[in-house]
Amino acid sequence: GTWRPSRATEGAAASGVSAVPPEGRITAMRAFVDADGWMREAFLKSGLSQLQYHERSRVESNGVTTVVTDITGGKAAGWTHTVVTSRRADGAYVQRHLLEPFGTFPQLPRLGLTCRLPAGFENVAYYGRGPDENYVDRCTGSFLGIYRTTVTDLYVPYVRPQDCGYRTDVRWLEITDRAGRGWCFEMDRPFHFSALHHTVDDLDRARDAVTQIDEEGVLLMRAEHQAEDVFKQKDAAAEKARVLLAAATRNK
Secondary structure (H helix, E strand, O other), rough: EEEOOOOOOOOHHHHHOOOOOOOOOEEEEOOOOOHHHHHHHHHHHHHOOOOOEEEEEEEEEEEEEEEEEEEOOOOEEOOOOOOOOEEEOOOOEEEEEEEEEEEEOOOOOOEEEEEEEEOOOOOEEEEEEEEEOEOOOOOOEEEEEEEEEEEHHHHOOOOOOOOOOOOOOOOEEEEEEOOOEEEEEEEEEEEEEEEEOOOHHHHHHHOOEEEEHHHHHOOEEEEEEEEOOOOHHHHHEEEEHHHHHHHHHHOO
């Protein structure tokens, strides 16, 4: 991925705003949606909802930083994550990520990069599908365009808090504060993202969208190439019904 500072970010270190992009972490968890029952138990048993990160090495040479991190779940599965970061002449930071898996994996709800940004990064602009939330299996009615919103408005207050605010087929994403300081994030292919003031644990453990969700605090931005369908369980049930109907028809 490529991180480009906004114009207002240039020289912002004097104002207390970091001029270096955040170091993200690979995550595989999402706040399970209502249709995720078919994968939830197996995923939680795998231990991959509680990842541990151990930085094995960090080497800086000729302006290039290479960091190798061992990522493990509560059991044997995990990844070796290598990130190579370099800075271009135009001031943009280029990060190349390599994931080497080990162990046995269940179906993953998602796999992507999660970045923690300071509170105050509220304004969002992106070129992708919108204006409302959309997912890989629910996006044909959402059209490509440039959309502007806020992190607060990306949150969808479902009766039971769950994964929300997702946007697909994104070409670039910009997140800034009120002064216009922030970052524009791109990948070498369309990606998906969500940006919320809540952690996955906040949403997955809460049972009341109004009284148990704190809308203040840090911003978590998640970017990924792929996430599991939100309606896969329903699709599987429909396919099972179709097979049973066909069998009943043949037996008449």
